[in-house]
Amino acid sequence: MAYQNYGSAPMYGHPQMQQQQPSYPYAQAQAQQPHSQPYAQASPYTHSSAPNYQSAYHQDPFREWYRQQLSTLTFNSRPIIQNLSIQAMERRDRNDWNGMTAVGEELERAIGSALPTCKLPLLYLLDSISKNVGQPYTTHVFPRFIAQTFINAYRAVDGATRTKMAEMLRTWKHGGVGGVELFGPDVRHQIEAEIFATRVDPARERVVISLADALRSKRAALARNPEDAEARVHVGVLEQIERLLNMGNVQPNEIHEIQLQLDKIRAEDRGTPQPSFAPDVQSRPPGRPLGEVYPNVPIVNVASNNSPYMAGGNTPTNGFQAGHVRTGSVPIARQTVPPPKMDFGNLLRDLTFAGVIGSSASTPVQTTPVLQRAAVVREGSVGSVASSAFKNNGSEQGDVPDEADGLKEYEEMVLSMNVGLSLNDLNKVYDFQPTAHLPNRCSQCAARFPAGPAGKDRLQAHLDWHFRRNRKEKENEGRGANRRWLPRAEFWIKDVTSNVISADGASSSGPSTSNKPGLGMAPKVDAAFVARQRAELQNSWIPVPSDPARAALPCPICKEKFVSEYNEDEEEWIWKNAIEADGQISHATCRSDAVATAVANRVIANADGKNLGLRANSPARSRGNTPQPGSNNLAVKNSPRSIRGGTPAGNPSPAMPTKLATDETEVKPSAAILQAADRLTNAVSQLREGSTDSTTSAGVKRKADEDVDSHKEAKREKA
Amino acid sequence: MNGSTTVTYDLEAGMEWRFELEQGEAIAVRVTSEEPIYINYQEIPPNTWYPLYGDLRAAIWSPSPGQIEVSSAPSTAYTSLSSTFPFILSVHLALERRRILAKRNINARIDYGQDGQDEKVLSEQERGPRVMVLGPANSGKSTMIKGLLNLAVGSGMGWSPGVIGLDPGTSNHLVPGSVSLSSPTQAVPTHHPSHPLGSPPTTAAAMTLASDVPTLGWFVGSSEMNTSGMGKMCFPLWRNVVDSMAASWRLRCQTDEIVRTSGLLIDTPTALIQPTLGAGKGDKTRHGLVLQIAAAFEVDVVIVIGHEKLTIEMQKLLSGYGVSVISAPKSSGVVDLDDLYRSRIRAQQIKTYFYGEPALPPTLINLPGRVAAVETGLHPYSFTIPWDELEIYRVGEESAAPSSALPIGKQRILSATRLTRVNPAASPNIHRLQNAILGLVMVSDEDKRTDLPPRKVKEVKKEETKQEGDVKEEVKAEEGDDDEEEEEPIWKEEIGWREVCGFLTITKVDTAKRKFELLTPSPGKLPSRVALVGSVEWIEVDD
Structure with a gap:
């Protein structure tokens, strides 16, 4: 039996078990296949990309065993893929570089030599290892060959498999935890360039790379000087741009503009040393793309209209509200750039606001009446960036809600308008802007949130929801969704928290609950609880x-x-x-x-x-x-x-x-x-x-x- | 930006941009000015193409000077300065005031340390407004409801008003022939006429904030409030359904203070303006159904749109109960919708229930720039099951054996909402079932009738053997049965006005194999074996 051939060899990494009989769990799988042959006889594996292979084979029982296992992976078998992933993880946990290399080489060889119909499960295994184990497989072991292997496999397989491979490739985009590229953009782009040649836009690639550079340098700057609120904002904006870029919805002309601005940044930053191991700024968890670092992105737009921001990276100030701005942030220069085109979306305006790009007064922006009159005060200290108050000093009542979210003022205003249900009252026209009290605005949809830190928390929870939703959507791609059955009445009656549970556990701080007011008797499991x-x-x-x-x-x-x-x-x-x-x-x-x-x-x-x-x-x-x-x-x-x-x-x-x-x-x-x-x-x-x-x-x-x-x-x- | 076909409109303060899309026409709108611009009081997201398609007829309202960019000029579009949106806003302010007061009353009670002691006592002071909207056809009832809803949920106060859709012709969330009770928490977009107040949950991650509206549905069997004809509404059933909805609503209000303070918005079918609608023979009560709804949901605000006489009647009728009756102007922009349009929208509604929202037309997908998210397509599930595994009932069946056919001395007491089993083997029923929309009802042993004659037991046994026995033989046996007598249903009538767990359609009745081919929204086993059928039909067409 094939198994015996291997069983007599010392078990890799478990010398204490040499005496034991075949309970190596994977051996059982082999034992069920009495006809499986030792590798060397089983198939003419002569893949050139694994030159050391023959010698390694003789020296390394793990490699040999892994290869044997790979040869059994001819169909999409969850247990086998799981086992092999776990084995790969074990090598990682032991820091066993040889083992990890063996996994990579064997996998490469197996994918290369497998029949077209059997390539997909092997790729699934690769995918599984990458996603479940991650580094160093995703950084050192696989990238070496993955692009070529994938492309070769793609060319060999039939249409249905290609679709599946394309689906898998799509998941790599955000496959890393936190929605980052699984293997780094280069790998995916190389593959994409090959297999869907038309879809890759070199300009976009350049932007992605420049963006990564800019982000790195800004992060480094922030790491050097964590007090630098400016840098923090920059990082936030850049991160958002990166995210938007990754999501795809960016037009070529926008890309071009981004590229221009990024070049400018790069020019500014030139000569800045990039510390190799500076602590990363990303103290945020992966699920919160915008994080604490930059909760203000969407609101930020409102000010750019009349704010001559400095390109040089100084604290942005509001032109006619300069009195509110702390000293120490002196406008240095006003850099004029051609007005960004209208359909730039928010990101360029974000950039603009953050002072990353210069701005021009003609940039169209969204704003609310209250905010038009409001001064946007930014303070030069770290803490205040996160909690920087958008002072609502121009509202009808002339009050300045500082810490509050402004909802109380809204309530008072509605009560004071005292609209009754009489035709007399109803036929009057009220100067009431339904969203004026909600300055915190989502940049991705129409949602708005109250002012102040509380509103920001809600906005952030909402942005998290967007992020999770996007990620989940990607995960679900290709999987058919369907309408659920309706609930029983009893369920709906008790379903005080419906929106918390609705989407999935991850959407905990989902959109709906973030809007729930605590009436003093908040829902039992609410967004606050999850937060x-x-x-x-x-x-x-x-x-x-x-x-x-x-x-x-x-x-x-x-x-x-x-x-x-x-x-x-x-x-x-x-x-x-x-x-x-x-x-x-x-x-x-x-x-x-x-x-x-x-x-x-x-x-x-x-x-x-x-x-x-x-x-x-x-x-x-x-x-x-x-x-x-x-x-x-x-x-x-x-x-x-x-x-x-x-x-x-x-x-x-x-x-x-x-x-x-x-x-x-x-x-x-x-x-x-x-x-x-x-x-x-x-x-x-x-x-x-x-x-x-x-x-x-x-x-x-x-x-x-x-x-x-x-x-x-x-x-x-x-x- | 291509800039080739886009059209820009400047809107004055308080101006409405009205558009009427033809079949297959699709446009997208983008706001290029600073001030908020609304569609049915949902703010159009900034710098995002907002798709409008699927025969949509609506108005975009700009309270302050603004500008919109439209991907291509629609066939019918014009601006008007006479808008009803300011009126809706005034109503909202009045309602909002009530909500805020209710909330403060609750907080005050809690402050006085009586928290949770007498939650059962639903003090009027703690309740948000319960609003019913009445009006003739094409007067803008649904627009009013949608505007009030979007204003409430968009206020940032976290309101979650209950929404009742009593018009079986245009279901808010489900399929024609159904009525619904839902609790939205997010502003609802207006992209197309299907599911105007949001869709019930799917297994996918919600694409838009307005998705996943928790919804209860009831099946009333007909999409028309007709008193005669094929699509005849069974009004006793309708009344029971209203009471069943009200019971659920009251229970929810007892525990959910947010819903309680947020109040209720009731959209009604046009037919409710007929004073004698639904009245039984000899019943002289005028507006009996309106009274019933008002009582069941403890309505305290009635808005009558564009119907002076009805306003006066309602004031006479309801003012005694402390109900405020308001007359609202009818928008000059409402379009008189023809029957063809309505039936098209109804078919689209059903398709939306099974397949998700209509797909974004390619012309909109390729627009330069961001496009607002729309729910992706859903995958319904098609399979065949034997006849025996789905009991189909009709509520309030007309054709009953005449009393003269009964044994002498017996009197048949017929309930208006009795259940009649629809036997697919009987040839008229095949047509009735083919393409019919069914409402699936959950039943338990408690719903079994206790008053059944013992004869029933035999039949049940027979059914058991049926499943094992030879099919061909059974066909004969079954046919014999039909001639004899209609099968007595084993369930209590109550299941007829119970909330349904979903809808399905019979795409094919296979008489040879005695099987149904079904289309269901979700895969897997049906949650129930008992279904109700009415006169709602749907034939799937590709468009």
Whole structure:
């Protein structure tokens, strides 16, 4: 039997298991295929791109085993793809470079030599590894060959498969966690240029590259000087442009304009050193594209009309409201550029506002009457960028809502108009602009939000929704959607939170709920609650690892670097929004998302429930001082603000404590679920690891987590 | 920007730009000025092409001087300074005032520490306005409702008014022949005439904010409020449906204070202006249905559009109950829609229910610049099931055996809303079922009749053997049954006015194989085996 040939060889990486009989889990799959031949005889693999292959084959049982497995992947088999992905992940976890190279080379060879009908599952495997394991596969192993391999495969396969491949390719665009390019734009563009030759626009490519450059340099600038609010704004705008570019909806002339402006930026930045390992600015979680860094994008437009912004990167000021602007931001020069064309969309105006590009007064902008009269005050300090108040000093009442969202003023105004249901009243024409009290405006749709930080939070939640929706749409492409059955009346009656649950878990802070007012009796699971959970995750932190090698590692999920900041209370450098689990440090938010996805997948995959008992018994493995996602005390700490923020009337309600208590009880089960989910994932991964390497004792799996940890440690040492 | 065909219109303050699209005509509008410009009081997003297609007839209103760019000049478009939108805004301000007061009353009660103690007491002070809109055909009732809704949900206050669509001819969210109760939270766009107040949820991520409107639907069997003829409305059923809707609404208000303070908007069918509509023989009550609706939903504002006499009648009728009756002007821009147009829109509605919103015409997709998102296409599901697996009932069947045919001394007491099983084997029923829209009703054992004669048991047994037995033999047996007597339904009448869990259509009745070919919105097993049928039909055509 083929298996025996391999079974006698030392098991890769598990010397302690040499004596054990064939319980190498993948061997079982082989055992079911008694006719499978040793690789060398099975097929004439003579792919030239793997020159070391023959020697490696003899030396490396893992490689040999992997190849064997790949040869079984002739149909779209979820278990095989899963197993092979996990194996690839294990190599990554062990930092086993040879193993990872073997995976890459074997995969390359297998795709190249497979029959046209069998190429797709192999590509799916590649896709799976890239998306589930990520670096270094996506950065070092695969990019070397992926474009050529993909193109060759594409040319070999039939139409239906091509469609599927194109679909897969499309997912690569935002396949990285956080919606980033899975392999970097170059790879995808190379493929796209080949397979849909007409669709690639070289101008666009240039812009993308320039944009990436500009973004990098701006981020670096921000990293050098985190106080630089300007840079922060720039980064925000550039990030938005990048996102819009990625989404496709940009016209050639717009691209051209962007290119012009980017060149200008580049010219400005020339000579600026780019620190190689400067901490990345992206303290935001992947799900929040605009993040805290730049919550103001959409509103920003309103001011550009009459604001002579400086091109040189100074604080933008409003021409006739200069008195409101802090000193220290002196307009230096007014750079005139040709007026950007109308159909630029928002992005150029965003650029304009941010002072990245010069502006001209003829730029058409959207604004509201209130804001027309309002001064936009920007202050030169970091904190105020995020919470910079759009002072509504020109409204009818002449009041200046500072921290409030202006809804109270709106209420008062409506009440004072005292329109009754009489024809007399109704036939009057009122000077009332329905959206005037909602200055915070979404740049992507017609949604508007109240002023002040509360309104901004809602706008941001709304933008998150857009982002998630776009991502989800991409994921769903090709999958047929259908109309749901209608709910039973009982469900609708109780469905006070319908909009929270409606789309999917991720849309938590979805559009609808973000508009729900806290009437003092907010819906049970509302956007505030979800936002709170998110905030908890973002607030979790760990000390920066002392091991420099470790400290240099990015988050394994989103591949973004951690941002070090000094915590006064702890007197230590910390990473925010970070969590350590399984000896890996990842963003807390990333991990939470990943866990949620993993659990969902698992629930579907492991319907047999065979291992349920095991999973349930496995305790959580997080370190003592690591804040758990959704930890209770954090939730409580964060609750009051959210609640208060959600009460537009703003009247301090004595019922607040009661409400808090309710919210707390709401938090608990959810936190518990999160933790349970965490446990589940850990347990399952242990189970997998256990079953791959430990043949002796199923008992190992059942031991407490410390045991497993030490077991793993031991394994690592041996490896 | 191609700039080749686009047309720019300058709008004066308070000016309406009205357009009427022909079949197949598609345009897109983009706002190029600063001030907000509205379509049915949804603000048109800035610098975004806003598609308008599918026979849409509507008006874009600019409260302040503004400018719009149109992708191509529509066949009919003109501007007018006489707009009803300011009136709608005034009504909104009055309603908004009531909502704010209701909200403050709730907050005050909570402040006084009586939180949740007597939530069952729905104090009038804590309730938002319940508005019913009445008016003749083509007077702009739906426009009024949509404007008021968009103003409410667009206020940033987070209102979520209940919306009741009582017009089975133009369903707000579902298919003709149905009435609905929904709770939108987002401003609804106006791109095309289907699902004018948003679509019920799909399995895909919502494309637009207005999607995924939580909706309850009831099936009333006819898209017309006719008192006779084929599409005859069963008014007793209609009345029961109204009460069923009202019960759901009241229950929701008890727990959901946002909905409670936001109030209710009721769109009504044109036929309600007929004073004698739905009255039984010898019933002298005028406007019985209006009274019933007003009572069921505790309506306190009635807006009558463009009908002075009706306004006076309503004032007489309702003022005693503390209802404010307002006369609203009819817009000079409303188009008299012909029957052909209406039937086309109805077919499009049903298609939208199954297939999602009409696809964006290619001319609009390729516009330079961003185009507002529209829901993508949906994939309904087609399959065949044996006749036995779908019990189809008709509510208020006319043809009953004459009393003279009953045994002497027996009197048949017929309920107006009794259920009649529609046997597909009987030849007239085949035509009735072919292409019919069915409303699927969830039933449980509790809905089984307890008053059935024991004979029924035998039949049930027979049905069981039927499934195993030889088909051909059964055909004969079945035909024999038909001649004898109509099958007694095993369900209580109540299921006739229960909310439906969805709609499906019979695309084919296969008499040889005794199977139905169905088109359902969702894949998988049908959520129920019991369906209601009426006179609503739909033949799928590719357009």
